[in-house]
Amino acid sequence: MNANTIRKFKWFWAWNDDKEEAWLRQMSLDGWHLRSFGLPGFYLFEAGSSRNYVYRLDFQTTSRNETAAYLQLFADAGWEYLGSMSSWNYFRKEAPAGEEPEIFTDNASKVQKYRRLLGFLLALLPILMIMMINLSDAEREIYQVFSLVAALFLLLYAYAILRLALRIRQLKQF
Secondary structure (H helix, E strand, O other): OOOOEEEEEOOOOHHHHHHHHHHHHHHHHOOEEEEEEOOOOEEEEEEOOOOOEEEEEEEOOOOHHHHHHHHHHHHHOOOEEEEEEOOEEEEEEEOOOOOOOOOOOOHHHHHHHHHHHHHHHHHHHHHHHHHHHHHOOOOHHHHHHHHHHHHHHHHHHHHHHHHHHHHHHHHHHO
16 A cells, blocks of 8 residues: 555445445545555445546346356446455446436346346355254354354344345335
8 A cells, every 4th residue: 555545444235326426426536546455344445536427236146157248237237346255346427417327227227236236145144054954053152152242243134134124015005
């Protein structure tokens, strides 16, 4: 890291990707452009002149064979691919004055994005449950600690599933 870069930590939930997009845009308007990201919530920005970049996120689990075609679709539409993290793909595009570029042109497409994410989370649920059951074989003291952490994680997981379902419902109403 040097004087032309800054690291930021800011947490966003999956159902608040629009807030993350708005924050990234404001950072670019302030002259800090997303350069990379790592673990959820950790961002690296590079200094530059103020740019009206619109950032968009898409949740997509593609096979290696499908990835090139998926990314080409965005490149053909003028979107710059910034990378991915946990199946979330980050894109940006400079917005002409008065325009608001979108990767999803209707709510039905946005609903599909959240359904993909919800399906992904629901597919992982049995794995998490098996891991919790296997914890019962651990030593008693360790089991108690892990059980508490696992229970809290499952509550958070259930909350995330509920919030995504509510986001889908909200989009369907408009």
